[in-house]
Amino acid sequence: MSLQKLKKDGFVYLNFNKDIKNYVHEINKLIEPYFKKINSDKLKKENYSKLIFEIQSKINKTFPPEFFFNKNKKLFKKIFKNNEFAIQHYFYLRAVKPSIKKDSNSVNFHRETFQGSDFYKHCFNLWIPLIDCSKKNAVQYFPYSHKFKKYLDFDYTENWTKVRKGSYSHKIGSLYKEKILTFTKKVNPKRLYKKNHVILFSGELIHGNATNMTNKVRMSLDMRFMLKKFMKKNPIQTANKKKYFQEIAL
Ligand SMILES: [Fe+2]
Numbered sequence: 571m572s573l574q575k576l577k578k579d580g581f582v583y584l585n586f587n588k589d590i591k592n593y594v595h596e597i598n599k600l601i602e603p604y605f606k607k608i609n610s611d612k613l614k615k616e617n618y619s620k621l622i623f624e625i626q627s628k629i630n631k632t633f634p635p636e637f638f639f640n641k642n643k644k645l646f647k648k649i650f651k652n653n654e655f656a657i658q659h660y661f662y663l664r665a666v667k668p669s670i671k672k673d674s675n676s677v678n679f680h681r682e683t684f685q686g687s688d689f690y691k692h693c694f695n696l697w698i699p700l701i702d703c704s705k706k707n708a709v710q711y712f713p714y715s716h717k718f719k720k721y722l723d724f725d726y727t728e729n730w731t732k733v734r735k736g737s738y739s740h741k742i743g744s745l746y747k748e749k750i751l752t753f754t755k756k757v758n759p760k761r762l763y764k765k766n767h768v769i770l771f772s773g774e775l776i777h778g779n780a781t782n783m784t785n786k787v788r789m790s791l792d793m794r795f796m797l798k799k800f801m802k803k804n805p806i807q808t809a810n811k812k813k814y815f816q817e818i819a820l
Pocket residue numbers: 680681682695777
């Protein structure tokens with residue numbers, strides 16, 4: 571789990587330690603009472619997003635990213651050889667519906683710089699699997715795409731989605747504008763998942779489009795962070811009117 575490997579492959583899997591196992595267990599316990607409702611077909615899109623947003627807020631109140639980083643100080647310090655980070659101050663709770671349903675609400679393939687400033691190329695994603703995550707429903711990525719160059723390896727067009735700015739769907743990380751990618755060579759996406767592991771991956775690794783091949787909603791947490799020295803500014807999020815990053819010293 572070295573920074574070298576993270577830079578070479580674009581991602582690393584980190585085995586659940588006792589603290590992470592506990593953390594995931596507590597969050598799953600918090601989700602459980604809602605799981606039936608989440609999986610029912612009765613909720614319309616915006617009501618579904620509202621419910622996920624309410625659970626997301628609950629999780630962030632009790633187990634925010636700051637808590638995770640502090641619990642895993644040693645791990646982050648060891649990997650990054652640094653103790654000063656700028657971390658997204660809240661987790662997005664992803665609740666991706668089975669892909670056979672019309673509106674599976676997965677996020678299209680992207681890099682973090684597609685939504686943020688150029689310094690977002692220094693971002694890493696922390697991805698935590700929750701209830702029933704598996705290779706059949708996890709996030710997808712293009713191998714070594716963190717090294718791809720625009721125009722040479724890929725290009726994109728923009729597309730306005732049905733998500734409204736400031737809506738609950740927006741607050742849980744759905745995009746109101748997405749990019750449609752095309753590649754110059756044939757590339758095949760792979761699943762980014764290993765049982766009982768959290769994933770650290772580069773914000774430059776092209777990822778997204780979680781086709782959920784199971785019959786239940788897939789739930790996971792994710793957030794972005796970078797070394798504090800790379801944070802050029804702290805943008806205000808359109809969805810929640812709050813600053814994106816929180817500075818922490820471990
Ligand atoms: Fe992302």
